[in-house]
Amino acid sequence: MVRFTAVGLRYPSPDGRAGPEALSDLTFTLPEGSFTWLLGASGAGKSSVLRLMHLAQLPTRGDLEVLDTLVRPERRAALPALRRRIGVVFQDFRLLPYLSAFDNVALPLRLAGRSESSLRPDVTEMLRWVGLQGKELSLPQQLSGGEQQRVAIARAVVTRPALLVADEPTGNLDSLQARRLLALLTQMNRLGTTVVVATHSEELVAQFPAPSLVLDGGRVVHHG
Numbered sequence: 001m002v003r004f005t006a007v008g009l010r011y012p013s014p015d016g017r018a019g020p021e022a023l024s025d026l027t028f029t030l031p032e033g034s035f036t037w038l039l040g041a042s043g044a045g046k047s048s049v050l051r052l053m054h055l056a057q058l059p060t061r062g063d064l065e066v067l068d069t070l071v072r073p074e075r076r077a078a079l080p081a082l083r084r085r086i087g088v089v090f091q092d093f094r095l096l097p098y099l100s101a102f103d104n105v106a107l108p109l110r111l112a113g114r115s116e117s118s119l120r121p122d123v124t125e126m127l128r129w130v131g132l133q134g135k136e137l138s139l140p141q142q143l144s145g146g147e148q149q150r151v152a153i154a155r156a157v158v159t160r161p162a163l164l165v166a167d168e169p170t171g172n173l174d175s176l177q178a179r180r181l182l183a184l185l186t187q188m189n190r191l192g193t194t195v196v197v198a199t200h201s202e203e204l205v206a207q208f209p210a211p212s213l214v215l216d217g218g219r220v221v222h223h224g
């Protein structure tokens, strides 16, 4: 479950002083196991909301609960463990260019201290799930955009996250690849993961109907 209660976010301005609020008075709840579209014009605050959800940013006011944990600056020590339960997919993939598809997907498991023998079947299964069997040894530059994004999805879900957030994950894909990617995200959702996807694509939203959270000027203008 993700709950925002009167959350505000203020980024520092270039002179180091507090800038204007990028997000104001956000109050909403995303139930466990839900799928939510995050919509709004450019600059409305979608990425900022997702950054709060995956704990890359802390609110400057209000209460934020992620996976039933109240996120507070004074509880910073608890954040790394909470972050490990959250998967993130970015528009620009953010794969490590010098690692193979296998090693990109294996990375979060290696960072969590999993042994090589125990992670190998999980990584192989994830790459098969996203349709990349046979491409395990390919470097990102040897893969198409859609294939790279599928590696990024496999990397985000290999740890079996309880929450998966995706920021414009289909922005660099053609419509067929975008539909395939959404099919994977909805499949994860059916398996119990809470999923939040920010997008500009009305076409995609029409193809995968689900509740939406709509932002305008850093405020929620519709949820449902």
Ligand SMILES: Nc1ncnc2c1ncn2[C@@H]1O[C@H](COP(=O)(O)OP(=O)(O)OP(=O)(O)O)[C@@H](O)[C@H]1O
Binding pocket: 011, 012, 019, 022, 040, 041, 042, 043, 044, 045, 046, 047, 048, 049
């Ligand atoms: N690191 C930052 N420092 C200062 N201001 C920021 C920062 N990141 C975002 N903002 C501001 O916060 C507001 C919301 O930006 P955000 O990136 O969340 O919008 P968005 O809806 O994701 O836009 P887009 O669809 O273009 O990605 C904007 O006014 C933006 O200028």
